[in-house]
Amino acid sequence: MNMQVAGEQMLSEVVTMMFNMVPSIDVEKLKNKLSSIVSKFHVTKVEQDEVHxxxxxxxxxxxxxxxxxxxxxxxxxxxxxxxxxxxxxxxxxxxxxxxxxxxxxxxxxxxxxxxxxxxxxxxxxxxxxxxxxEEFIQRDPSAKLKTPKLEKRAPKALSIEELELLRESCQTVRQRAFLEALYATGCRLSEIYSLNRTDINHQTMSCRVIGKGNKEREVYFSFKAMYHIKKYLMNRLDEDPALFVTERKPYRRLSHRGIQREIGIIAELAGLEKRVSPHTLRHTFATLTLNNGAELAAVQQLLGHESPATTQIYAQYTEEKKREQHKKFLVQ
Missing domain, CATH: 1.10.150 (DNA polymerase; domain 1)
Known part of the structure; x- marks a missing residue:
């Protein structure tokens, strides 16, 4: 429908509505007045099946x-x-x-x-x-809607045995390199994806990443992670700046989906029944370090959490650790 036809239809509907409200109104005079106003605008009709x-x-x-x-x-x-x-x-x-x-x-x-x-x-x-x-609308229609309450469940971290199974199941140097990088740093998938070779400080075994809210923080690699990353980089024949790249030409930064897929392949080779993702390794880093005695505040900083409450959900003691704490601190 062109603009002229849309304008005439709008004019007709407005005049009809006003006539129904005030039957004594002078229709022609009103139509002429409104027509002069409508002519100053581009009018398009929004069809019922179109997004407004x-x-x-x-x-x-x-x-x-x-x-x-x-x-x-x-x-x-x-x-x-x-x-x-x-x-x-x-x-x-x-x-x-x-x-x-x-x-x-x-x-x-x-x-x-x-x-x-x-x-x-x-x-x-x-x-x-x-x-x-921003005052685009008078009232917020979503204000009265409550977000559904969710059952709080502890993130499913890997056990030390499961982590070792993953390590042994890696078939390429690249698989082992990003498995160790994800676990040692506790980084999010997006943070690992964005890393370049030059971001890694080999002396301090650390790098700086940009996390949620565009906030920068320092994360650290283990000796094992650094060994496998160096081994992987030594085998690279390309000049792409990305830390992890595709295996085939044209070489380019390995995508989020590519990293997820590789982690899934490693988990399948390891015979693990639980679903394993890059985020599972972040959970594992947090849980195992906390269970090993790391301070909550330190782990919070390493993970890039704003609130300690977010980090607290990882502090799930194993049965063995609980028994050890009971024996150590119970007053007989």
Whole structure:
């Protein structure tokens, strides 16, 4: 529908509505007055099966604002994906969206875990809260919606025996190198992915990484990790600056999915029944170091956690450690 036809249709609908409200109104005079006003604007009709352009515009403004606040590209990509799916389902002007619309949208994901639904709601809450604070909307429709309560479960870390099984199951020097790097540093997948060869200080056996919220911190490698990383780099024939690259030409930085896939292959070769991911190695680093006597505050800094409460969930003592503590500190 072209702009002229859309403008005429809008004009006709407005005049009809006003005539129904005030039958004595002079229709022709009103139409002429409104026509002179409408002619100053480009009018397009939003079809029922189209995403409302107002909502699309507000989503892009929100993402731009969050980018300036320092949100990571991965987080921004996730926000954008969730919000565009929401816009495609709701198809309303931003100010017309209600709490009921949000509930109906989330209700379509009944097959997902509550944690996944909670994440979707969290994104929407962030979006609408920002719209309200910027005064794009009068009230936040997500304010009354409560995030579902989740059962708190300790992260599933590997035992020392399982970690050794993974090590023995590595078939390439690259597999062993990033297995040791992930475990020794406790880094997130995105942090390991971003590392370059020159980032590693071989004297201090450390490097600096950029974590959540664009915050920088120092992490450390073990002697074992440094040995396998050096062995891997010595076998490299390419000049790509990335610490971990693909095995085939054209050589390029190994993707997030590539690292995840390799860890999965190692776990399968090891015969481990539990699901093993790069984040499992982060859990393992935290749990084993805490069980071995590391201070909570130190591990918090190494993991890049803002709150000690986040680190505390890893402090799950083994049965052997609990028995040892009982014998050592019980007053007889």
């Amino acid at each position: 352009p107002d909502l699309t515009e507000k989503i892009e403004l929100f993402l731009a604002s969050k980018k300036l606040e320092g949100l990571s590209p991965i987080t921004l990509k996730g926000y954008g994906l969730d919000l565009r799916i929401f816009a495609d389902k709701v198809k309303k002007k931003t100010g017309d969206i209600t709490a009921a619309d949000i509930r109906m949208y989330l209700g379509q994901f009944s097959g997902l875990k509550m944690s996944s639904v909670g994440k979707k709601l969290s994104v929407l809450k962030s979006f609408f809260s920002w719209l309200a604070s």
